[in-house]
Amino acid sequence: MPAAPLTATERASRVKLMIFDVDGVLTDGGLLFTAEGDTMKAFNSMDGHGMKLLRQAGIETAIITGRQSGIVAARVKELNISHVYQGVQDKPQAFADLLQQTGISAEECGYMGDDWVDLGVMLKVGFAAAPANSHPEVIARAHWVSEARGGHGAAREVVDTLLRAQNKYDALLAAACSGEQRGLVG
Template identity: 45%
Template sequence: MIHPDPQKTRDFEQRARAVSLLLLDVDGVLTDGNLYFTETGDELKAFCTLDGLGIKLLRRSDIEVGIISGRNTELVARRARSLGLDLVIQGREDKWAALSEWRERNPVPLEQIAFMGDDWPDLTIMTRVGLALTVANAHPAVVERSHWQSELRGGQGAVRAACDALLKARGDYERLLADYLAPDERTA
């Protein structure tokens, strides 16, 4: 959802055009935020396939995508591998420190980084990078400090909505969509 205020829309679009890296929180962003455990203690997570394609489309548009999560699970590592993500930082509650350490080896300017989060621990990054994104069911303090908020909840296509918004702001959406259309629809 792009803000109805024209000034906020222009601000979002300007910030979005500068993005070369999208970082994502996991619980509450790539998942619904609930923690599911079996009787034997195994953890379960559900990931939205719409989000997965959105991530792949961003990568085709030369926007790298990564994950920074306070929790550490093999499920997240497996999902990241399936999406071809190399930047995966898990088990770091201080997400800003984790990003700062990564940036020492990979000097991406902060204004070229977007971060999508949903709760207070994410604000350490969101308030410092060029573009702060959030989900429909984010904590109010996060919503207040975001440049863009999805109409969808975490784990239910919110990341895809953010990917689409980034692609549209960069002018890449229609070009990528054309790859999936019948030849006669591409020129319409």
């Protein structure tokens, strides 16, 4: 008899590396352009704090995004994310490079994406997540879907899900309540 498929919580409990797309996941997907042609993006501070919590819990983070942006470079530097792939035309290849670089297996990775360009990675990872406002084809293939929209707490929601699945949430919350989490502004 074949084994029952893993639940989203079981999949989340195995994640050692959580990878995020940017536009539509860490931002709302909107792009603001100045008269000079520069783009601006808004990031959610709770999402950023969540990424710091992942690192504190021993879960690595990474970014794979199709756009090249100085704004993203500044944000990932602020969050101390060491695995960053910008301007990526082939996300599955960037994912393969990331696996080789980290030595982590695909089954031990999570990925949060929102559109078709993310499916090539989402279908390879052990835990595929999507914001609530993702394209329907992405939602249909995700193991887990947030209640929040991209750029409005979806990444923090997946972080909390991972931390709970790995029984790390309560200890981090207790540390925050006792004031032991200084300097973790998102």
